[in-house]
Amino acid sequence: MATAPPKTYRVGPERAPLYRNVADTLKSPSTHLPANEEATVVGQFSPRWLVVKRQGFLYLAPSARLRASDAPFTSAALLDGTALPFDETTHQITYQGVVDVPGLTKDQLYVRAHEWLAKAYRSANDVIQMQDKEAGRLVGKGTTRVMVRGYDAGYVRHTLTIYLKDGRYKYVLTDLSHDAPGLKNFVSGGPLERPNGEVMVMGGKKQWDEVRRDADRDARRLVSELQTAMSVKAGKDPSDF
Structure with a gap:
């Protein structure tokens, strides 16, 4: 061979x-x-x-x-020219940001992030790979289903890291990779940074574009839901009764 x-x-x-x-x-x-x-x-x-x-x-x-090794990934974009968020250091599609949440301590934000992970992925035990309250860091690995023209196209894996400090937090969602185990009409595309046409998913670059577009929507939805959960106005602790 x-x-x-x-x-x-x-x-x-x-x-x-x-x-x-x-x-x-x-x-x-x-x-x-x-x-x-x-x-x-x-x-x-x-x-x-x-x-x-x-x-x-x-x-x-x-x-x-x-x-x-001599062919690093380049910045990623959809077929219509829409740029996907790209980290020039890691050469990966990456959704990240720092959000201020005045009035909340690191520990309070940690609890909120941990609870959100459990709800967003249904089971924190299956998702959370690292949890360090003292350092203010949570690392989760999750998956989201992707659809192409109404058909199940497998799923996209990702890693979400949340860093927490008094009054603010940082999120980094990256390591996006497509997998389609056992599906008849699709093959696993691998890392989403791969250029259009380089990976064949059910026949060509248009289908690969749909996989990436669907994954982009899911990533942005997750980030939006995280920001909403973390910014809810603090009220009475329900455990205090």
Whole structure:
């Protein structure tokens, strides 16, 4: 399967599954490449699969999960020219902002953020990856469903980090990546930073654009709901009775 000189790629925000052969791609992966680590690519089996050399063995890895180190992501935009918020440092689509909430302490804001996460995602235990009240930091990993022309197109994963201080907080929603496990008409698109047409989702760039547009709406909705929950005028503590 090795058909080209070794080239360094980097795994995206999600770990990449590795398979020993084509038949194994229908089963559970043999192992994984850790997220954000480098990988040695020695060939391309098909547009969907790259040949990766790891510890002396050759594996198939989904091309949607890896990116050539000499081809960094560029700023992202939808087909109509609408720019998606892009962080020039991380090269990722990122929704972020600092919001002032006068009169509320860090601990009060922490409680509000924690309660909002539990309600927004139905279960804080499934979402929250890190919670540090003393440091004023919450990290959650969630998913939102995406639809294309009325069809289920899988879901988009994201990471939401909330930093809290007295009278203000900062939110950072990033690591957006599309996955479509088990769907007949869609394939996993991977990180949403991928340019239009580079990832085939149900036939082409228009469908990929719809996936990104739907994910953008969901991200903005989540940020808006967070801001509403955090800015509600403080009243009597319901536990005080």
